[in-house]
Amino acid sequence: MLTKKQSFYETVYKIVQQIPFGKVSTYGRIAMIAGSPRAARATGYALAGLKENSEKSIPWQRVVNAQGKISSSRDPLRATLQRKILEKEGVLFDQNEMIDLKRFGWP
DNA sequence: ATCGTGACGAACG
DNA sequence: CCGTTCGCCACGA
Numbered sequence: 001m002l003t004k005k006q007s008f009y010e011t012v013y014k015i016v017q018q019i020p021f022g023k024v025s026t027y028g029r030i031a032m033i034a035g036s037p038r039a040a041r042a043t044g045y046a047l048a049g050l051k052e053n054s055e056k057s058i059p060w061q062r063v064v065n066a067q068g069k070i071s072s073s074r075d076p077l078r079a080t081l082q083r084k085i086l087e088k089e090g091v092l093f094d095q096n097e098m099i100d101l102k103r104f105g106w107p
Numbered sequence: 108a109t110c111g112t113g114a115c116g117a118a119c120g
Numbered sequence: 121c122c123g124t125t126c127g128c129c130a131c132g133a
Contacts, residue, residue, distance in 0.1 A: 007130090007131090008129085008130055008131090009130085009131085026115090026116095027114075027115050027116085028115065028116060031115085031128095031129080036128090036129060036130080037128095037129095038115095038116085038127085038128045038129055039115090039128070039129040039130065040115035040116060040128075040129080041112095041113060041114090041115045041116085041128070041129060041130080042113085042115090042128085042129045042130040042131080043114085043115075043129090043130090044113065044114040044115060045112080045113050045114075045115095045129090045130070045131075046114095046130085046131095047114060048113070048114055060114085063114080064114090065114080065115060065116080066115075066116060066117090067116095070114085071114045071115075072114050073113075073114050074113095074114075075114085078114080079114085082114095
């Protein structure tokens, strides 16, 4: 069948689900895998509307910006939660609240 | 089709 | 080195 071309969002969700435990990825990286290297913003937008129910199936918390830092823009609470979960997964933050992508980055 | 928006990224000064 | 500006793309109205 033809190819029901799934939305860019669906592709993003699929990719995020593939991030293994204890690892993180970046918006730009996901966008590139999704087929649009320049759609980093759109990637973030795709994860912005996730409901708590979806959080259980989509590890949105494992997605950070290219600097290895958390970027939850509108909901600082989300950012705090995100960091907490990542730390629980073994992801280390430096004094600048930054993650070493060389070590925890995926792929 | 056009406009505005947004959990980004890279370039500039 | 730091803060700021511009450009990118996808989506909904």
